Amino acid sequence: MDYSMLISVYEKEKPEFLDKCLESVFSQTLFPSEVVLVCDGKLTGELYRVIDGYKEKFKDTFKPVYVEKNVGTASAANIGIKTCKNELILKCDSDDICRPYRCEKQVNMFEKDSELMMAGGYIEEFDSDTGEKIAVKKVPLTHEEIIKYAKRRNPINNPSIAVRKSAVIDIGGFNEDQRCEDYDFVCRMLMAGKKSANTNEILVDYRVTAENYGRRRNWKNTRSFIEVRWRNFRRGFSGFTDFLIPCAAQLFLFVMPIKITERFYKKHLR
Helix, strand or coil: CCEEEEEEECCCCCHHHHHHHHHHHCCCCCCCCEEEEEEECCCCHHHHHHHHHHHHHCCCCEEEEEECCCCCHHHHHHHHHHHCCCCEEEECCCCCEECCCHHHHHHHHHHHCCCEEEEEEEEEEEECCCCCEEEEECCCCCHHHHHHHHCCCCCCCHHHCEEEHHHHHHCCCCCCCCCCHHHHHHHHHHHCCCEEEEEEEEEEEEEECHHHHHHCCCHHHHHHHHHHHHHHHHCCCCCHHHHHHHHHHHHHHHHCCHHHHHHHHHHHCC
């Protein structure tokens, strides 16, 4: 089964992170038939140099898409999905590092189950500055477990997500007016009856920086976190307790100093 790898990048990404990401994608045991990179707005000269290097080396496979103005993560994802020529699309962020076998494992999952519409796997977080391993973020494996887990938290590790293009189009793609768009997307896929699964193998090495913890103290993100869960409750996807408990935890993280947020996140949310 042919597949497309979809990545988006914007000007604040570090060129060495993008280079590592693309290196991991082009080192897969099952080589992609295309790699679509959505350049979300104007980039730095260093980023363009990384992109041009891969264009020269993989000119038949690497397909940058240049968006004139920054449109944000959700819109960039929708642009990329429309661009991808294959039914099976694997996504990753521009600072993620895919394990060499990631794509082969996920393609096999979809080849074995024609009803599977969305899949992911475990990821291992590492400190971007030191390279130290932090934790393995595990997720439920079966569709039934995924639905139960999704009532409070994202059951698909976004850096490892793979989808069928037709299923994404069927639900209208990513919500461009919503932050927490990855969790919102997964929940809407589940509410639409799209079958899901995870593998218990680590597929991606996920880079953790100080900004990861800082974002949990950002009011816009906190508000979106609450809005998505309130919408899930109103739609009947989750119960009131499912809404209340994670939102209370998120508000706690919002008001606490960042060091406490970091310790709490590592101890309780992993």
